[in-house]
Amino acid sequence: MDLYAQNILDRYRTPFFKDKKIKADLKRHEANHSCGDAVDISLSTKGGKVIDFSFTGAGCAISMAAADMLGELVTGMMEDEILKLTKDDIYKMLGIEISMRRSKCALLGLITLQNAILAEQKKPLKTWGDY
Amino acid sequence: MNYRQDFPIFKNRPDLIYLDSAATSQKPQAVLDAVYGFYKSMNSNVHRGTYPLSEEATEAYEDARKTVSSFINAAHPHEVIFTRNATESVNLVARAYGDAFLNKGDEVLLTKMEHHSSIVPWLQLKDRKGIVLKYLDVSKEGRLIFDPKLITAKTKFVSVTAMSNVLGTIPDLKPIITAAHAVGAKVLVDACQSAVHIKTDVQALDADFLVFSGHKLYAPTGIGVLYAKTDILNQMPPFLGGGDMIHEVFLDHFTPGELPNKFEAGTPHIAGAIGLKAAIDYVNKIGFPVIQKIENELTEYLLGKFKALPYVRIIGPADMMGRGPVISFVIEGIHAHDMAEGFATKGICIRAGQHCAQPLMDYFEIPATARISLAIYNTKDEIDAAIRTLEEIYKYFNP
Numbered sequence A: 001m002d003l004y005a006q007n008i009l010d011r012y013r014t015p016f017f018k019d020k021k022i023k024a025d026l027k028r029h030e031a032n033h034s035c036g037d038a039v040d041i042s043l044s045t046k047g048g049k050v051i052d053f054s055f056t057g058a059g060c061a062i063s064m065a066a067a068d069m070l071g072e073l074v075t076g077m078m079e080d081e082i083l084k085l086t087k088d089d090i091y092k093m094l095g096i097e098i099s100m101r102r103s104k105c106a107l108l109g110l111i112t113l114q115n116a117i118l119a120e121q122k123k124p125l126k127t128w129g130d131y
Numbered sequence B: 001m002n003y004r005q006d007f008p009i010f011k012n013r014p015d016l017i018y019l020d021s022a023a024t025s026q027k028p029q030a031v032l033d034a035v036y037g038f039y040k041s042m043n044s045n046v047h048r049g050t051y052p053l054s055e056e057a058t059e060a061y062e063d064a065r066k067t068v069s070s071f072i073n074a075a076h077p078h079e080v081i082f083t084r085n086a087t088e089s090v091n092l093v094a095r096a097y098g099d100a101f102l103n104k105g106d107e108v109l110l111t112k113m114e115h116h117s118s119i120v121p122w123l124q125l126k127d128r129k130g131i132v133l134k135y136l137d138v139s140k141e142g143r144l145i146f147d148p149k150l151i152t153a154k155t156k157f158v159s160v161t162a163m164s165n166v167l168g169t170i171p172d173l174k175p176i177i178t179a180a181h182a183v184g185a186k187v188l189v190d191a192c193q194s195a196v197h198i199k200t201d202v203q204a205l206d207a208d209f210l211v212f213s214g215h216k217l218y219a220p221t222g223i224g225v226l227y228a229k230t231d232i233l234n235q236m237p238p239f240l241g242g243g244d245m246i247h248e249v250f251l252d253h254f255t256p257g258e259l260p261n262k263f264e265a266g267t268p269h270i271a272g273a274i275g276l277k278a279a280i281d282y283v284n285k286i287g288f289p290v291i292q293k294i295e296n297e298l299t300e301y302l303l304g305k306f307k308a309l310p311y312v313r314i315i316g317p318a319d320m321m322g323r324g325p326v327i328s329f330v331i332e333g334i335h336a337h338d339m340a341e342g343f344a345t346k347g348i349c350i351r352a353g354q355h356c357a358q359p360l361m362d363y364f365e366i367p368a369t370a371r372i373s374l375a376i377y378n379t380k381d382e383i384d385a386a387i388r389t390l391e392e393i394y395k396y397f398n399p
């Protein structure tokens, strides 16, 4: 069986950012109830820049690997830049073909992250239809 | 007898291994023919015909109602209301019956193994009217625990599934219904999963309401059934308003039509009802004893295979007692979605997720389950293929 690209499987098995202890000032929980994926993302920010990232969650390999790789992508990024990230950026980051039925898995981390920031900025939150 | 050959999809997709019949069943040729036949040579609207063609369509539509009526042993065909699906049927009851007869503080008793379609309409009624929801518990083995103390003088309505779409459990409904009636509560039975596997008898059950969807019973999507006792339907105000459901309409008031039209506003899914009749005829021709023999054998075979895999945890009854051919399972460390993806690579369709039963997932403290559900067209070879795939999936994640 060859289910997922090695990079996805590796990050699922040995994540860098999962359960990492950080001093968080932003937190957000989002879930994908139909498939049973859930993530909590914590961010430590300074002057609008993400300086630390951590997540916890339970979900499929794609959702967990995507959340973990997101940590690398956004550490050092400005909040406004993060809000501009799109579905394509995530697919590029994952480096694999994402089928329609797995798109929510791939994007769960991003929606959680962007909503963490939007909630803080008291702006309207993203919904799945926005991606 | 090989019933698989009655289902054209398996000819058109020879490699398909379809183990998701609890989501929707495949359709036999007889059903496709009935639907096509209607549009091909009988198409016209019902109940409004001033010409023979429409009379024929009306007769076929009402004949479908009669077939459903005897399939569930209703006392009268007008106790069968055609809806879009089980979900709409429950909503009709919660709206029309609930709004008219339930009040603040009244208790509605559900179970923790209900589908969202039997929970959310009552949560909505709770928001509208301040009713109180209570839930019968489920045991760790996936059996319904009937605690009679949960039926009180305040209980006005009970809604319970005849077969769990997650656990496969077939609860013993009779004691619950008897206890509910003893305090004057009405009972709705969700036969959405059970209708295709076991005999439905509304009179033997003494159910006040019973709902199911055609599409899980070899019939087309878009056609569902609400059964209710005549006197209840007569007391209930109509649900949707419009054509067909009225007797007279004036500028400032209307009078509702007779049963069953009173609850069937607008042009119904005529072809769907005719397809449902064909599906029921198909099931009746095989008969439940034969259906159960096939499905029980497959289910027992699958449960046996699962038991030989120590890493598979069955969510639901692990033996054949009081269960149907719907089997949920989890594997520690492998999310159900990843399992489903593994199955998909081999052309095997299984379901993964929460199965519209989030409260049940919360109760078992699992994010999701993988689910195999079986029907008369499945084979042991397909189960063998699924088990081989599951072993591969396990090895993939635990090299």
Ligand SMILES: Cc1ncc(COP(=O)(O)O)c(C=O)c1O
Residues within 6 Å of the ligand: B022, B023, B085, B086, B087, B088, B115, B117, B118, B161, B163, B164, B165, B190, B192, B193, B213, B356
């Ligand atoms: C037990 C049960 N009840 C109700 C439903 C709702 O059926 P539908 O979506 O056809 O309305 C389902 C479908 O999944 C079910 O399994």
